[in-house]
Amino acid sequence: MLNAVHRIDQQLKTAGSKPALVFPKGQSFTSLSFADCRELAARVQTALVAKGLQEGQSVLIAIELSPLLYASIIACARLGLTVTLVEPWMPLARIEQAVGLLQPKAFLAGPIGRLWGLRVAAIRKIPHWLHARELSIAAAQEEQCVAVDGELPCIITFTSGSTGVPKGVVRSHAYLGRQQEVVSRSLQTSALGPDLVIFANMALENLAHGRCSVIVPSRWPIKALRSIDQLPSELSPQSLVGGPSFLRLALNHLRLPQLKAFFIGGALSDCALFESALSRWPEARSIHVYGSTEAEPVAFGSMRDAVAKSRAAGYYQVLFCGQPTEGMSFHQTASQTWIAGPHVCPEYLGDEVSNLQNKKRDESGTLWHRMGDRIIASSEGWWYAGREQQAEQDFYDEQRLYTALQSSDAMIARDDNGGRIVYCSEAKHHRLAIQALWTDTTEVRQAEIKRDRRHRARIDREATRKGRSWIVG
DSSP: OOTHHHHHHHHHHHTSSSEEEEETTTEEEEEEEEHHHHHHHHHHHHHHHHOOOOOEEEEEEESSSSSSHHHHHHHHHHTTTTEEEEESSOOHHHHHHHHHHHHOOOOEHHHHHHHHHHHHHHHHOOSSSEHHHHOOOOOOOOOOOOOOOOEEEEEEEEEEOOSSOOOOEEHHHHHHHHHHHHHHHOOOTTTSEEEESSSHHHHHHHHHTTEEEEETTTTHHHHHHHHTTOOOOOGGOSEEOOOHHHHHHHHHHOOTTTEEEHHHEESSSSSHHHHHHHHHHHEEEEEHHHHETEEEEEEEEEHHHHHHHHHHHTTTOOOEEEETTTEEEEEEEEEEEEETTOOOOOOOOOOHHHHHHHHHHOOOOOEEEEEEEEEEETTTTEEEEEESOOHHHHHHHHHHHHHHTTTTOEEEEEEEESOEEEEEEHHHHHHHHHHHHOOOOOOEEEEEEOOOOTTOSSSSSHHHHHSSSOOOO
């Protein structure tokens, strides 16, 4: 059967009382078995069927990270409904565009989601509003998982981008199935026990393989983190999937005594951070993952190897990406990196400008995706060489800067005349080190180095430049 949640559906029916989802909360936690998830998904499916929703129609979901969110996604996918997710912090005009493009037939939301929805005219026009409470108490009668066309969109996420139109990233049923296969084959996680995750989509991958996910609350509260070490043995994480910022938090606040593997990606990491993790969990399998929201993973390899090669090359950060995943193709044009493979997302929905810039098909019909990164392919593997929009020399100069400062809390920008500006969170303290690198007219500014919303790791260069800063004399 072709349906993105068919494997999940099989696990819900056979795994029974085995733990499926764990949500730490303060000093305690909520745990759901596969049987519990099955019943909750059936309740949501019953409520959707009662509204007369048809295969191919869109459903907008604004439910907080919770068991009900996963049950709602599973129930929608079973029926061939397209789950639509919109970043709530996007400007209202862009949310209007995104919702107007798909014209959802139903809006599933909790109290906070409903308040958010009332602010948007396009959401107020959605015919069916289903409250989280209504979904939770519906009779658990419907469980049918329908076969669908592989190209039918299963999940569409609208994220804020650089263009005036919200970028709709489409994940079809066939694509999600291929991604499950690639993740399982590349990272070999299926034999591990509970997985500590900060990326919501990884919990769906785990459900498909009968694995338990310990899901960290979105704001990573310290109390919730500390409660993870208090989980009973059968729920204690054996693996960790996250980015460098979360890894740093885990090193500071978690012991994770049963950890057998950790997978870190999503942004550049300092070599020293990986070295600390390797020292803390020396027996655990450690993988450095390079990827994209629209193709994960793209390349991966041993964290120890990545650190050793990056250190040997004189870099402060881990720039060695490892080997490309099986089936991944790559070519470089000028400074642009294009990839193709079984788990590359199709064209964007409702953003032809971005499609022209970032997607293309060759004569054979193969879809290529532009990463936005510079990659150097060598005989030993792939190396990261910065974002396209940053001058290559500035990228490598930043690595020199980080080594001099022993910190990556800094960045290089250019003024209108091409002059170098160094933004640094401790500019007064580091001024002499910076001036020792460049004896020209480099300007040094003290500023808060702002990070991206998703991973809290990648430098948000535009926000840093626009933020409060002052010249250091």
